[in-house]
Structures are given as structure tokens and as C-alpha cells.
Amino acid sequence: MKKLVIKNLHKIFNIENKKVKALNNVDLSIGDGEIVTIVGRSGCGKTTLLRILCGLEQKTSGDMEIISKDNNKSNKIGIVFQEPRLMPWLTVEENMAFSLIKNKNKDEVRTKVNKYLHMFGLENFRNAYPAQISGGMAQRVSLGRTMCYDPEIILMDEPLGALDAFNRRKLQNEFINIFIKNDKTIIFVTHDVEEAVYIGQRVIVLENGSVVNDIPIPLDYYRDVTSIRFVKIKEKILNNFRGNNIG
Numbered sequence: 001m002k003k004l005v006i007k008n009l010h011k012i013f014n015i016e017n018k019k020v021k022a023l024n025n026v027d028l029s030i031g032d033g034e035i036v037t038i039v040g041r042s043g044c045g046k047t048t049l050l051r052i053l054c055g056l057e058q059k060t061s062g063d064m065e066i067i068s069k070d071n072n073k074s075n076k077i078g079i080v081f082q083e084p085r086l087m088p089w090l091t092v093e094e095n096m097a098f099s100l101i102k103n104k105n106k107d108e109v110r111t112k113v114n115k116y117l118h119m120f121g122l123e124n125f126r127n128a129y130p131a132q133i134s135g136g137m138a139q140r141v142s143l144g145r146t147m148c149y150d151p152e153i154i155l156m157d158e159p160l161g162a163l164d165a166f167n168r169r170k171l172q173n174e175f176i177n178i179f180i181k182n183d184k185t186i187i188f189v190t191h192d193v194e195e196a197v198y199i200g201q202r203v204i205v206l207e208n209g210s211v212v213n214d215i216p217i218p219l220d221y222y223r224d225v226t227s228i229r230f231v232k233i234k235e236k237i238l239n240n241f242r243g244n245n246i247g
């Protein structure tokens, strides 16, 4: 068992003598293997929260702890950004292997990369360069690179935000497929309420840097966005934002 516990987390940015409260008293507990989505409007603190969780940003105060009862599992955290951030001079295969650059065991690296090239349907594109593949494929490479690093917890910051609606649904399904197959803890951030309910086993609503709702989604994958149960949950979450435009 592994649990991510966040207590009283605060983050204040100082910009030109002005204080911006990005996170305000965030309390969260996320269990092993949970697929959690965090939804909120632009500027509510989603990226700041993920950046603090993976150590790219310092917190102002509060605690964050990974509690592990299984010594065989690492506490590694991986992150996938909105832009795939691939190296343009490396092939798909080389980009995926990039997170294993310190691993000198070439056979192990090859086996791992092959596993994820296969899982993401990228075998025929292993020698392509980022400029030669679509945005959806690039995002699959980006998740593949993170998976190769073998983190227990994967943070995703609006990874499908740049895709058109058709590719977005396709990738949502592919990502769900990979999440349920791989038993990782997933924290997936989005500003799209439908996407949050489509992907999450639990949706956390963030407003002005605070958690304002935490809703379990008791629906099986792959979800029917037109079903009454789905629409009701979506409405319930949208009610948190009524009177304001989300985006």
C-alpha cells in the first residue's frame, strides 16, 4: 500500500511585492492505484499543485508525504505536461529511452522501450522524429517516456488539452486502458469537467487554490457521456462553477 498524503498545503507567489495565493490549505489523501482527476478553471492552482508534488516548485507551508508499506515499490513520481516536450533531434524510440539515460543495461532499456512502443501502438514509428508524427502520437510518446521511468505515481497536467475533440476522446480511451493495465497512481489535471468525469475514479474540484469538492465516480470504464448517471455527476460538478465561466 502506498498513499499520498497532502496536509495544509499553501503556496504564495511574490510578484513585484504583490502576494498571489496559488494554493490555500489543500488537504488530500490519494490511495495506491487510484485514478484521480483534478478539475478547475485556469489559474486555480492545478499546475502549481502538480509542480510541488514532483519537486519542481517549493511549497510555502504544509506537508506532503508518500506513505509506503511496500518496500519493493519506489516512491518515484513522473510528470506528463500539456506539450509533449520531446527532443526534436531524437527518434520516437530514443525519446522514450531518454528517461532511462542513466541505465547502462542496454538490453533492459531496449526491453522496456519495446514494451511501451507496443502498448502505445508506436512500433511502426520507432524511427520517426517528433516533427513527423501527430500531436496525439507525440503525447503517447511523452506518456511512454514517463512510463519507462517506472514511477509509482504519474502526474498529468492537461496532457490532452492541445488535441482536437476526435483525437482527444481516442487518447482518453487509450490512456484509461493504460492506467487500468499498469496499476499506477494517476493524478490527471484538466479544466474540462467532462474529461474529469470520463477519466477519474474520483474527481477533485479546485477553486481559488482550495479543494471545494471531492466526488467518487462509481461508473465502469469506458463511460457513456450521454447516460443519465454521467450527466448528473457532470452537472453536480459544474454547479461548483455556476455564475463563473470555466476555462
Ligand SMILES: Nc1ncnc2c1ncn2[C@@H]1O[C@H](COP(=O)(O)OP(=O)(O)O)[C@@H](O)[C@H]1O
Pocket (backbone or CB within 6 Å): 013, 014, 015, 020, 021, 022, 040, 041, 042, 043, 044, 045, 046, 047, 048, 049
Ligand atoms: N511562477 C509563478 N510566479 C508567480 N505566479 C505564479 C507562478 N506560477 C503560477 N502563478 C500564479 O498562481 C496561480 C495559479 O496558477 P497555476 O497553478 O498555473 O493555475 P492553473 O494550472 O490551474 O491554471 C495563478 O494566479 C498564477 O498566475
Ligand SMILES: [Mg+2]
Pocket (backbone or CB within 6 Å): 046, 047, 048, 157
Ligand atoms: Mg495549468
